[in-house]
Amino acid sequence: MLTTHSPASPREAGTAGKPAGPATRRSNASTETSFDPTTWARILQNVRLNHPSLNRVWFDQMSPRQLTNGVIQVTVATPAQLNFCQSQCQQPFTAAAQTVTGRLVAVSFHCDNLPRSGGVFNEGDQPLPLNPDYTFENFVTGPCNRLPHAAAVAVAEQPGKAYNPLFIHGGVGLGKTHLLQAVSQKVLERQASLRILYLSCDAFINQFINAVETGEMNTFRHRYRDVDLLIIDDIHFLSGRDRTQEEFFHTFNTLYQGHKQIILSADCPPSEIPELEERLVSRVNWGLVARIDKPCYETRVAILQKKAKVRGLTLPDDVICYVAAKVANNTRELEGAVTKIQGMAMLQNGTIDLDLAKAALGDTATPEQRRITIQNILDVVTKYYNV
Numbered sequence: 001m002l003t004t005h006s007p008a009s010p011r012e013a014g015t016a017g018k019p020a021g022p023a024t025r026r027s028n029a030s031t032e033t034s035f036d037p038t039t040w041a042r043i044l045q046n047v048r049l050n051h052p053s054l055n056r057v058w059f060d061q062m063s064p065r066q067l068t069n070g071v072i073q074v075t076v077a078t079p080a081q082l083n084f085c086q087s088q089c090q091q092p093f094t095a096a097a098q099t100v101t102g103r104l105v106a107v108s109f110h111c112d113n114l115p116r117s118g119g120v121f122n123e124g125d126q127p128l129p130l131n132p133d134y135t136f137e138n139f140v141t142g143p144c145n146r147l148p149h150a151a152a153v154a155v156a157e158q159p160g161k162a163y164n165p166l167f168i169h170g171g172v173g174l175g176k177t178h179l180l181q182a183v184s185q186k187v188l189e190r191q192a193s194l195r196i197l198y199l200s201c202d203a204f205i206n207q208f209i210n211a212v213e214t215g216e217m218n219t220f221r222h223r224y225r226d227v228d229l230l231i232i233d234d235i236h237f238l239s240g241r242d243r244t245q246e247e248f249f250h251t252f253n254t255l256y257q258g259h260k261q262i263i264l265s266a267d268c269p270p271s272e273i274p275e276l277e278e279r280l281v282s283r284v285n286w287g288l289v290a291r292i293d294k295p296c297y298e299t300r301v302a303i304l305q306k307k308a309k310v311r312g313l314t315l316p317d318d319v320i321c322y323v324a325a326k327v328a329n330n331t332r333e334l335e336g337a338v339t340k341i342q343g344m345a346m347l348q349n350g351t352i353d354l355d356l357a358k359a360a361l362g363d364t365a366t367p368e369q370r371r372i373t374i375q376n377i378l379d380v381v382t383k384y385y386n387v
């Protein structure tokens, strides 16, 4: 079991045998106390109130198991949720627990379902933190991304067999990383023993340079060629890196021949990555190259609804339509808009309406200021066509 380390000083430990608040029951002679659901509900409520953007609906499924030595041990369902909790929830939950119980307790998160032999690793062989929000369930499909999504699902179901390699490309913030992580999470859910190496292209390059400098090429090769799935995000950074490309070419061949799955993402199609060796371009084209486009209005609406749902947030329809119309460029900005609105609502009385959304997104222009003039049109058209 992987646990986080929470402060449990002797002073705290001294308080641990005592009930942490009126609702907590004391166990016999030990310092273990099974945790009271009502107190937990109040802790959750406190976190949700003070950190609205942190909230996820799956918080309701967390199970606080016991209070031991001043630490409330909480079990979460998946390794990705554990990563999220360990990296973002430790302090807010501990503060909430202290407020609610009035004692110096801490919260620590655990997961019983950590993969034993397999898992997702980064270049340093450390378990890679995955984002629990980046799942297929949370990915909205539309005309802009149907093909990459379907291909990613197929690959997750049959790694090494469906499309190999899978190459997903598209502009910034359009969901490439989300899909790569969704594949990783789905694969592990189905076959926990598989080993997935997931890294950024930068990390691959740095590892290669390191291995050359320290003369540890064998270890390097072994690390990259002995996996079931190799996922490299933002592969366009290989541009102009001749020696790394050469090494990647051999890694690619070994994995491909062993029917191991390779998934790559980039900001443009393989043939448009500047200074990428022709033989690599042609290898990548053996598989499936799928493009993600900007989401259309309807998809943006559905994404906003999904983002709100994941956070347990209710957004009125007119707010959703307003944000979907205003934020048209990339999906990451849609999520940013939800966070801003949520933050602004927290400062006010919690109600979200159109005026609040407009203020949150800085849309304070009067109708007069917003009126489009002939000059505006001329400016935009001449700039677009560069005339």
Ligand code: ADP
Pocket (backbone or CB within 6 Å): 133, 134, 138, 139, 140, 141, 145, 170, 171, 172, 173, 174, 175, 176, 177, 178, 179, 303, 306, 331, 332, 335
């Ligand atoms: P990229 O890697 O292409 O730059 P990301 O995968 O980091 O983009 O996506 C940016 C944000 O947009 C993430 O929060 C992601 O969850 C969200 N996102 C992108 N596309 C979708 C989608 N189709 N459905 C739901 N969320 C999406």
Ligand code: MG
Pocket (backbone or CB within 6 Å): 176, 177, 178, 233
């Ligand atoms: Mg990305």
